[in-house]
Amino acid sequence: MTARIIDGKAVAERLRAGLATRIAGLHFRPGLRVVRVGEDPASGVYVRNKDRAALAAGFDSSTIHLPAEARESDLLMLVENLNIDPAVDGILVQLPLPPQIRPEMVIAAIDPAKDVDGFHTVNAGKLVTRQHGLVPCTPKGVMHLLREAGATLRGARAVVLGRSQIVGRPMAQLLLDADCTVTMVHSNTRDLAAECRRAEILVAAVGKPELVRGDWVGEGAIVIDVGINRNAAGKLVGDVAFAEALPRAAAITPVPGGVGPMTIACLLENTLEAALARRGHT
Numbered sequence: 267m268t269a270r271i272i273d274g275k276a277v278a279e280r281l282r283a284g285l286a287t288r289i290a291g292l293h294f295r296p297g298l299r300v301v302r303v304g305e306d307p308a309s310g311v312y313v314r315n316k317d318r319a320a321l322a323a324g325f326d327s328s329t330i331h332l333p334a335e336a337r338e339s340d341l342l343m344l345v346e347n348l349n350i351d352p353a354v355d356g357i358l359v360q361l362p363l364p365p366q367i368r369p370e371m372v373i374a375a376i377d378p379a380k381d382v383d384g385f386h387t388v389n390a391g392k393l394v395t396r397q398h399g400l401v402p403c404t405p406k407g408v409m410h411l412l413r414e415a416g417a418t419l420r421g422a423r424a425v426v427l428g429r430s431q432i433v434g435r436p437m438a439q440l441l442l443d444a445d446c447t448v449t450m451v452h453s454n455t456r457d458l459a460a461e462c463r464r465a466e467i468l469v470a471a472v473g474k475p476e477l478v479r480g481d482w483v484g485e486g487a488i489v490i491d492v493g494i495n496r497n498a499a500g501k502l503v504g505d506v507a508f509a510e511a512l513p514r515a516a517a518i519t520p521v522p523g524g525v526g527p528m529t530i531a532c533l534l535e536n537t538l539e540a541a542l543a544r545r546g547h548t
């Protein structure tokens with residue numbers, strides 16, 4: 267078998283086109299503000315791609331750039347101003363932040379109704395208690411991709427590799443809500459390879475270049491690679507050794523062109539959702 271390659275770029279384009287159509291029918295433009303502090307290189311690509319996509323889909327989007335030396339109080343004041351600005355529906359503060367700024371303080375300061383990253387404790391709590399809230403973009407994008415790939419979720423053995431606040435944990439929750447049998451595995455798991463091999467759906471989100479080798483992938487598995495890493499040669503690679511996984515998987519996402527573009531499309535989807543919810547159209 268050779269895996270079908272799941273084209274995240276194409277799925278993201280369709281999702282964004284659908285959002286553009288919906289926005290064209292509104293009497294306002296949903297507002298998104300991305301706040302960047304200093305110069306994290308990973309954030310650079312993300313902010314550029316996002317700005318282009320947001321403007322093309324009809325959002326009122328802009329990036330606010332603070333210097334690397336900004337104080338935590340400067341950022342908190344900026345967030346407060348965005349919270350009360352009626353033109354702003356979505357606020358995203360790029361992570362990582364410089365060391366003098368505590369990310370948990372900043373995330374806690376964002377109005378949960380405008381928290382389009384879905385990182386605020388209120389939104390995390392809503393996800394776990396199955397209430398309607400803003401869902402983190404990357405796991406939300408992965409669910410879109412699984413549905414597009416025609417994956418049968420009910421009863422499927424899903425393994426999530428990685429337990430981060432922003433991907434692994436919410437990912438497991440969404441898979442559980444879709445009736446998967448979910449296993450979370452991580453750096454302390456005994457025999458990671460054997461656990462991964464049992465997966466019918468494998469989501470790798472650890473940020474370790476090509477950690478998942480071909481023999482970690484079960485025959486016919488659907489493999490979703492969330493990692494975006496640079497390898498020793500400076501090439502962009504995922505958490506999965508793509509060429510090794512290809513002959514075993516039924517379907518697999520590439521890096522780049524897999525999950526990354528979906529994260530951006532879901533950020534825009536969340537911004538539209540937040541805009542409608544704030545105006546009372548749920």
Ligand SMILES: Nc1nc(=O)c2c([nH]1)NC[C@@H]1CN(c3ccc(C(=O)N[C@@H](CCC(=O)O)C(=O)O)cc3)C=[N+]21
Nearest residue numbers: 308309311312315359360361383522523524526527529
């Ligand atoms: N508050 C916050 N929320 C985030 O969601 C967030 C963040 N901070 N900080 C940085 C990371 C990184 N991130 C990416 C999203 C999409 C691509 C993406 O679209 N990648 C393309 C192109 C990659 C390339 O060419 O370099 C792809 O995978 O095909 C990359 C990186 C979101 N992040």
